[in-house]
Amino acid sequence: MAAIETGHHQMAHLPPVAPAPKLLNLDKLSPFVDQLPRPPVAKRDGVRPSPTNRKKQIPFYRMPIQEFSSQIHRDVPATRFWGYGNSVPGPTIEARSGEEILVEWQNKLPLQHFLPIDHNLMGAENDKPEVRTVVHLHGAKVPPASDGYPEDWYVPGQAKIYHYPNQQDATMLWYHDHAMGINRLNICAGMVGCYIIRDAFEDNLNLPKGEFEIPLVLTDRMIRADGQLYYPVSQLANAPWLPEYFGDAVLINGKLLPYLEVQPRKYRFRLLNGSNGRFYFLTLSNGQKFHHIGSDQGLMASPVEAQRLTIAPGERFDLVLDFSEHAGEQIILNDGAVKIMQFRVAKGKVDDPSSLPPKLRDVARISEASAIRTRRLTLEQVDYLTGEPEVHLLDGKRWHEPISEKPVLNSTEIWELMNLTDDAHPIHLHLVRFQILDRRSLNTGVYLYQKKLVYVGDAVPPEPHEMGWKDTIRATPGACTRIIVNFSGYTGRYVWHCHILEHEDNEMMRPYEVVAADKA
Numbered sequence: 001m002a003a004i005e006t007g008h009h010q011m012a013h014l015p016p017v018a019p020a021p022k023l024l025n026l027d028k029l030s031p032f033v034d035q036l037p038r039p040p041v042a043k044r045d046g047v048r049p050s051p052t053n054r055k056k057q058i059p060f061y062r063m064p065i066q067e068f069s070s071q072i073h074r075d076v077p078a079t080r081f082w083g084y085g086n087s088v089p090g091p092t093i094e095a096r097s098g099e100e101i102l103v104e105w106q107n108k109l110p111l112q113h114f115l116p117i118d119h120n121l122m123g124a125e126n127d128k129p130e131v132r133t134v135v136h137l138h139g140a141k142v143p144p145a146s147d148g149y150p151e152d153w154y155v156p157g158q159a160k161i162y163h164y165p166n167q168q169d170a171t172m173l174w175y176h177d178h179a180m181g182i183n184r185l186n187i188c189a190g191m192v193g194c195y196i197i198r199d200a201f202e203d204n205l206n207l208p209k210g211e212f213e214i215p216l217v218l219t220d221r222m223i224r225a226d227g228q229l230y231y232p233v234s235q236l237a238n239a240p241w242l243p244e245y246f247g248d249a250v251l252i253n254g255k256l257l258p259y260l261e262v263q264p265r266k267y268r269f270r271l272l273n274g275s276n277g278r279f280y281f282l283t284l285s286n287g288q289k290f291h292h293i294g295s296d297q298g299l300m301a302s303p304v305e306a307q308r309l310t311i312a313p314g315e316r317f318d319l320v321l322d323f324s325e326h327a328g329e330q331i332i333l334n335d336g337a338v339k340i341m342q343f344r345v346a347k348g349k350v351d352d353p354s355s356l357p358p359k360l361r362d363v364a365r366i367s368e369a370s371a372i373r374t375r376r377l378t379l380e381q382v383d384y385l386t387g388e389p390e391v392h393l394l395d396g397k398r399w400h401e402p403i404s405e406k407p408v409l410n411s412t413e414i415w416e417l418m419n420l421t422d423d424a425h426p427i428h429l430h431l432v433r434f435q436i437l438d439r440r441s442l443n444t445g446v447y448l449y450q451k452k453l454v455y456v457g458d459a460v461p462p463e464p465h466e467m468g469w470k471d472t473i474r475a476t477p478g479a480c481t482r483i484i485v486n487f488s489g490y491t492g493r494y495v496w497h498c499h500i501l502e503h504e505d506n507e508m509m510r511p512y513e514v515v516a517a518d519k520a
């Protein structure tokens, strides 16, 4: 049976891994001694003329991408990071729907990478500079020139000004590195930050705000005994790539096992899984429920209660936690058996003027009949002969093959993501928001070897929390996951890919192009 939530990869196909250095012994660390940090809020650096209307002045931000060090735990020596500003996650950019901004992303990194580059991977060949970066704002509807196309990277000493129109509903996006062939390393090094869009509709809901609204960014890391990041390599000296990266140190807002003092009232948490490849299965130690109010692209129609959350890399969950019945308790946020952080609820009673409305925002379902085209696209894993690393492909194609997905601007399509592998792959499309129609298990052997489609069960509707707008979806193993997408916004070249960064860096990413109706 293909479990809908499977995220645990099969280990059988891993190339031999080189022995790791001595890693931090997590059992010896005292838990809950550091406060959970709140990511700083980005400060404007004046105004500049809008690229679309030179007479209009719009907010301008400068964001250095640089090396810094930061302590992940009181008793661990400071760790070197490469990130935005000087924190992981970087400064949160606060924007309003309909109000455009400019961000200058400045590459101030050193000239040599400190994590192991694999020069066999597409775009990371020996003739490419080692240190390159380009920033993508995940979930944003932006013109192609500001989307952070993987080949638009630039080297230390250079900068790019990107234009973010923010013509979309309130939600939390995130910015991260997208440099071809090394994005797994750059993100592992710390290149992650939050970007929150707000709007009047959401303001009127009176959700918890200000000090009662906190982004929570999950990133798992392997940490050496000396406190430094470790990124494992294969035993092949000139082909160090490995198909997955899991660290036993789960950092939340850059800290290991922090605590947060909260009042007995409602809080809003903006959760992001910014990990390279890890899926989380989150619960609260007191059995308390999460009120899930929004998905990747905004608020859901109504809150969904959940005892357990499954979040894939790239996904965002907008959550309300109500501590009013839990005064005086110490509650642990767990991922399975792994502790992540602790909430310390103050004693007594407080006034809570915020609300958790039973009705949030209408999410009109896109009708299947409106789709003008259905594309069947496989997710495949190709295992090579012993000693050769595996590769993951979208629709059987590599990055450099000609563009095959060319949706027409403003048209609606259904994409059938046929996952023929044993792993769940979180599939993300740039530019758009979409809805999931259903998932249906199929006989992958028959599909692969006889090119025949045989379903082995009924179509399963999305889970209640997946009924909102999405930009990243779990394509579950051995199943066809159908999404419906309206390609609105801009024409031009974008990408779609698996958000397991090791897969993305090794061919599980494809360009796609939105074309004008008269050019189709």
Ligand code: C2O
Pocket (backbone or CB within 6 Å): 136, 138, 176, 178, 314, 428, 430, 495, 497, 499
């Ligand atoms: Cu989160 Cu192509 O990105």
Ligand code: CU
Pocket (backbone or CB within 6 Å): 136, 137, 138, 139, 140, 428, 429, 430, 431
């Ligand atoms: Cu994206």
Ligand code: CU
Pocket (backbone or CB within 6 Å): 392, 424, 425, 426, 498, 499, 500, 503, 504, 508
């Ligand atoms: Cu994948």
